[in-house]
Amino acid sequence: MDVTERWYRAFAEHTAPTSPLYEALSLLVAGDAELIARLSVLPEPKRQPNLLFGATRYLDGPVESTSDWREWVLSRWDEVVAVILAHRTQTNETNRCAALLPVLSQVDGPIALLEVGASAGLNLYPDRYRYRYGTHELGDGPVLLECEPRGDVPLPKRLPEIVWRAGLDLNPLDIRDEEVLRWLTALVWPEHHERRTRLHAAADIVRADPPRLVQGDMLTDLRALAAQAPAGATLVVQHSAALAYVVDAEARKGFAATVTSLPGHWIALESPGVVPGTEVEADVNTEVVSMDGRIMGFSDSHGRWIGWP
Template identity: 50%
Template sequence: MHGMEAGTAERYRAFAGSELRGISPVYERLCLWVAASPALIGFLETLPRPKRQPNLFLAALRQVAGLPESAAALEAAVARRGDEIGALMLARRTQTNEPGRCAVLLPVLAALPGPLALIEVGASAGLCLLPERYGYRYGGHRLGAGPPVFPCDASPETPLPRALPEIAWRAGLDLAPVDPRDPEAAAWLEALVWPEETGRRDRLRAALDLARAAPPRVVAGDLTGDLAALAAEARAAAPAARLVVFHTAVLAYVEDQAARDAFAAHVAALGAVWIANESPRVYPEIAARAPPAPGPGWFLLSVDGRPRAWTRPHGQAIRWIG
């Protein structure tokens, strides 16, 4: 196995251990089978590197061939239907668009003096642009109505919001916006939910229903090249609003650290509040100023480059940094 193949195998092995263990035994098993199979690694190596992501492969496999119950059945499914799986992986993106992440963004958004003008980078269908339309449950502390209602395990230090933020203007930016009214696009978003997470799937469906009734605007564009124009539009439409640029699980797909740093500088030059909710590997300088993560697979929530909380990737938990 040559070097790149070993890297792909390690990527699947690491994803199984850090992201899937304890949450999705089915996908954990599948990723470990992939990592141990030269044939499956060889299949993935036929795709461009950004298209070899575990989440992308698992969702495409599930849509095309279902969920194989053994390593041999997985190899057979890919041998038989690899062309279809590969085509779907090339056509789609891992635009998970998990609206439950609003539960970990809300303590920051609600603390900002409003009203707010929101721009989400990597917005997909724009479900995270609707934080004031959802309900939330932080243990015994409830906020908003829903459905959906997002549960979130918050540490005692977390400044739980007392009111939902006032949003004066909102828009998203995405390379390939998703229309929540498109049944095929909605089915793909649902396929990105891990199989055991039935509650998460039901909450996604409820969020899509809300978005279909009044779809948030998502503009096709690049996170640096097209952000300034959208920010100017926000300021013209809502001059009294505080501009907020946020993203979650997006910058990891920008592999060049210099490009990530350039994006951060670009947001700062716009004078916007910058909220990042990403793997700590995305901005290592920010992560270096944070206490150790509670465990593997946690995201780091930062505001204007300052670490504020550790969060679970789908908004399940938040651990505030005092």
């Protein structure tokens, strides 16, 4: 089986069940020799389903019908490829803050928060959002993040005191740019209306007080940015669905060695095994919440629920 075909079949089976439209499109692509052939000439990172489908939505293409989508994407292939080559899948899913907060709230402040793979920096503002875990609520921000607690989750009693925030990304995005917001909106799956609403509300918060975003590689530039955190604040390096894009396992180990050598803490939400030391059997679409390389809990990839071992 072609590697691109396998990628789309895996996406349909493991990632897209919460989006029946994308599940159907993924299976269509996997079984379509012409589409696979066209995708296969692109650089491998540019073949991924989220990028192809995001480009479709960015160009206002149809996703409700597989036959209409196929006809449209083939007729507009050059435009679709131009969008794919010019963009990355930099989804800023703010609800992931709700999955990270039970760990982050255990860190004594003040906190210097540094996010790698920050995209537009929306997840650098966990102190500005409002949270609901079942019947437990905290915060009074204008954006509500809801997360279902499963099991004996240590529900946060306070929001973090963040006095410095910075992001590191290969391609940092300025959310004040309407085209940036348009692209991030296109990356939200079509049935996920609440995620689109939340994205735009969070963008308003960040636009009013933009974070410092630095262009750089998490593998080589983290230490220099971390050194700029203010004295007297506890450094927290966080990331969610970012380290997974470093496909080389040795490179991930190198990142882990760097981040654990820094003062402070390291908090992550990644697929099992992406953070070295978090290899564990888990259900499909279940991510590991870890702190300093130690498994703390589990969540889905969009922070809809959180469970504790």
